Amino acid sequence: MTPDSPMKFDTRVVRAGISPDPTTGSIVPPIYATATYVLEEVGKDKGFDYTRAANPTRQVLEANLAAIEGGAHGVCYSSGMSAVDSCLKLLSAGDHVVCSDDVYGGTSRHFNKVLSRYGLAFTYVDTSQPETVRQAVRPQTRMLWVETPTNPLLKVTDLEAMAAIAKEHGLYLGVDSTFATPVFLRPLEFGADIVMHSTTKYLSGHNQIIGGAVITNRDDIFDELKFIQKTIGAVPSPFDCWLTLMGLKTLHLRMARHAESAQKVAEYLESHDKVARVAYPGLPSHPQHAIAKAQMSGFSGMISFELTGGLEAGKTVMNGVKLCGLAESLGAVETMITHPATMTHAEVPAEDRQARGLTDGLVRLSVGIEDVDDIIADLEQALEKA
């Protein structure tokens, strides 16, 4: 590749940051399962001294992820939550964050129950409404933390509008892009400073690891994140980095199937008389369908829906599925079904859940890459019982 012929997206997914191993020619990057590295002499290392600071297998993953997101730097973590935590550690006591009101329950739990003890303050607003974001900014505000699409209601936020607010007030714009993946959305292109992923989900893609990543174009943010990571040590194991790299190779292919099948499943659910409402950004009925269409090149594989029979009907469906797995996670090759109110978002207080529209009857579906007819047939037999 020459600078005149930059790799296209699908090529970057498979190849960027990955070269044959210089020692053996191995096409697959080796797993450097080492804690430390022997120095040639005092002050002279080969770029590595201790794996908390850096590891060659991790570096390959970081370079690959940065290239896929279109960013200059990547930092990988031991979980999505440690990636979120590290971004928030860019702030100091007394700082204020405006955050999407429908973030993953683990994120709001971390903000409210841990980080608030260290002097950070949070205001949750519907970031799909830029005016409400603008009104929530205070003199102490330092960061906008946006999840798009959100977990579990699939709300979509206009990132260009967020970047304009962030620029106006000198704020960091951080985007949790776990649901979208860089295949469908690259927030840095819209002016985000930080993109964060739970690599546990689509990026690794096979329910094989817990991991996280942050990508940025800003050298100052990268330097600070590296310093924080080296100091605290929320690092992934070299083996988990390698598993993630193996999963990433097929990201573009998997995501195309996830999105194609999710569209069909969403349309099926929307036409079902036992389903009261369906949230999927690819449906024209989705309140932010136009924004999703403008800023995403596909709508990914997550759906949430509510049954006319409420909680009881929802439980019947979740207990009645045979192919779909009743599971906490999402974004893998297997179709998984979740009850946010008792599983992923159980620690969000009941009144907050109701206020957010996260009702007890809400079902979240992560559409896998099995044959879509089998997925629909499984839902059909479970819905019959509801």
Ligand SMILES: Cc1ncc(COP(=O)(O)O)c(C=O)c1O
């Ligand atoms: C949108 C989103 N962000 C962050 C996380 C946290 O990631 P992890 O479970 O890898 O710590 C999750 C987990 O479900 C998530 O759905």
